[in-house]
Amino acid sequence: MFKLSSxxxxxxxxCLAAFGLAGCxxxxxxxxxxxxxxxxxxxxxxxxxxxxxxxxxxxxxVFLTRTIPEGLRYIYADRDICDCAYIGTQEAFEKYxxxxxxxxxxxxxxxxxxxxxxxxxxxxx
Numbered sequence: 638m639f640k641l642s643s644x645x646x647x648x649x650x651x652c653l654a655a656f657g658l659a660g661c662x663x664x665x666x667x668x669x670x671x672x673x674x675x676x677x678x679x680x681x682x683x684x685x686x687x688x689x690x691x692x693x694x695x696x697x698x699v700f701l702t703r704t705i706p707e708g709l710r711y712i713y714a715d716r717d718i719c720d721c722a723y724i725g726t727q728e729a730f731e732k733y734x735x736x737x738x739x740x741x742x743x744x745x746x747x748x749x750x751x752x753x754x755x756x757x758x759x760x761x762x
Contacts, residue, residue, distance in 0.1 A: 667718050672736055677729030678713065682721045692716050699742040700730065711743075 666674065674680065683689040695701065695714035703710045711730040713723040725733070734741045 669715075670719055670723070673713060673723045673725070673733060676725065676733035676736070678711075678723035678725035678733065680719065680721050680723055682719070683716065689720075692720070692722060695722065696744055699744050701744050 670680070681688070683692040692714055693716060695712070697714050697716060699713075701712045701714070703712060709727050711725050711727070713725075715721060715723070730741075
């Protein structure tokens with residue numbers, strides 16, 4: 638253990654430790670993830686066996702649509718880079734799409750089937 642030489646060193650050391658720990662918690666985001674997040678999409682990690690299984694069944698790297706009581710939701714599944722799904726509103730999708738010069742791949746679907754009633758859908762509320 639090292640010895641701090643002045644009272645100013647204690648706050649500095651605490652600050653550096655906090656920044657160091659923050660780096661351990663968050664992972665760097667890909668450019669695509671940054672664009673989704675800045676448009677208003679929310680990241681939902683596949684952090685349970687049921688979410689991981691659901692993510693494996695979803696078409697990857699295209700937007701799916703789901704209608705829930707709160708309105709239309711767009712889902713972007715990405716098991717390769719983030720092992721997660723990004724879920725956003727119509728507004729978030731429009732904002733994201735406006736940033737894409739080559740268009741946005743989508744697969745439309747208006748209502749989930751009974752088999753699709755899973756924890757990830759619950760996360761859209």
